[in-house]
Amino acid sequence: MKSFQFTKMHGLGNSYIYVNMFKEKIKEEELPSLAIKVANVYTGIGSDGLILICPSNVADVKMRVFNNDGSEAKNCGNGLRCVAKYAYEHKLVEENRFSIETLSGVVQAEVHVKDEVVDQVTVDMGQPRLSRAEIPMIGENQDMIVSEQAVFANQTYEITTVSMGNPHVIFYVDQIEEAPLTTLGPIVEKDERFPDGVNVEFVEVVNEQELHFRVWERGSGVTQACGTGACAAVVASVLNHYTKRDIPTIVHLAGGDLTITWTNEGAVLMTGPAEIICKGEYYY
Numbered sequence: 042m043k044s045f046q047f048t049k050m051h052g053l054g055n056s057y058i059y060v061n062m063f064k065e066k067i068k069e070e071e072l073p074s075l076a077i078k079v080a081n082v083y084t085g086i087g088s089d090g091l092i093l094i095c096p097s098n099v100a101d102v103k104m105r106v107f108n109n110d111g112s113e114a115k116n117c118g119n120g121l122r123c124v125a126k127y128a129y130e131h132k133l134v135e136e137n138r139f140s141i142e143t144l145s146g147v148v149q150a151e152v153h154v155k156d157e158v159v160d161q162v163t164v165d166m167g168q169p170r171l172s173r174a175e176i177p178m179i180g181e182n183q184d185m186i187v188s189e190q191a192v193f194a195n196q197t198y199e200i201t202t203v204s205m206g207n208p209h210v211i212f213y214v215d216q217i218e219e220a221p222l223t224t225l226g227p228i229v230e231k232d233e234r235f236p237d238g239v240n241v242e243f244v245e246v247v248n249e250q251e252l253h254f255r256v257w258e259r260g261s262g263v264t265q266a267c268g269t270g271a272c273a274a275v276v277a278s279v280l281n282h283y284t285k286r287d288i289p290t291i292v293h294l295a296g297g298d299l300t301i302t303w304t305n306e307g308a309v310l311m312t313g314p315a316e317i318i319c320k321g322e323y324y325y
């Protein structure tokens with residue numbers, strides 16, 4: 042029987058099984074099925090997916106993310122904060138600021154340490170990608186998609202789309218508790234206009250500096266939080282003139298709050314917590 046050491050961590054309730062690939066060896070072809078197995082709450086460990094912390098040729102560490110359906114994603118905001126905490130506390134890096142490679146590029150992380158424990162992490166998530174081709178979403182016009190009408194399940198909605206290295210579509214709602222998360226979410230996720238699928242976010246604007254947020258994640262369904270989704274929601278809210286650029290916005294997710302700024306220089310900065318739940322050995 043094979044096994045590996047794992048650490049279960051979460052960022053605002055968005056939990057993954059983290060594996061230190063500086064030490065462990067897992068066959069590439071086993072990764073998608075392992076993500077499905079470890080995520081299972083009855084027969085596995087229980088999580089939103091699997092994240093590998095790997096050596097990198099271009100950054101200090103590399104993150105690979107698998108959703109709980111076994112699909113590999115190109116980015117994960119909550120995952121980046123947890124990888125940063127793990128890398129710093131396990132001395133994979135020496136400084137408070139370091140780089141993390143993702144499948145969508147290299148980002149910079151800064152850990153905020155209290156009594157030698159990483160409490161909060163700020164990640165410079167880079168620039169949002171906004172053209173239709175960059176989302177990607179099928180359609181003629183290659184401009185940004187901001188408050189564009191789209192029909193899903195015979196109803197017309199206004200959508201705004203943002204890529205943070207992975208695709209997001211944002212719907213504004215009057216009351217967050219009434220967001221059609223489990224009904225509209227899975228329909229939009231797999232809509233053929235999004236050839237790679239899409240993460241589906243519902244946002245209620247509280248005021249110019251606060252948003253309520255809920256998510257149906259591509260490949261994982263409802264989760265407590267989505268870091269890239271919260272960044273996308275802040276960018277979408279600036280584009281829709283609900284919030285302001287270069288001013289921090291508090292995003293209230295089901296699992297807690299993130300502080301996010303789309304700076305005048307172009308980058309999106311995300312600050313929030315990262316926590317360890319448990320460690321153990323997984324047999325497969």
Ligand SMILES: N[C@@H](CCC[C@H](N)C(=O)O)C(=O)O
Nearest residue numbers: 114117118119207267268269
């Ligand atoms: N929970 C994540 C995003 C994980 C990947 C996503 N489901 C996708 O397929 O793009 C986050 O915190 O950003």
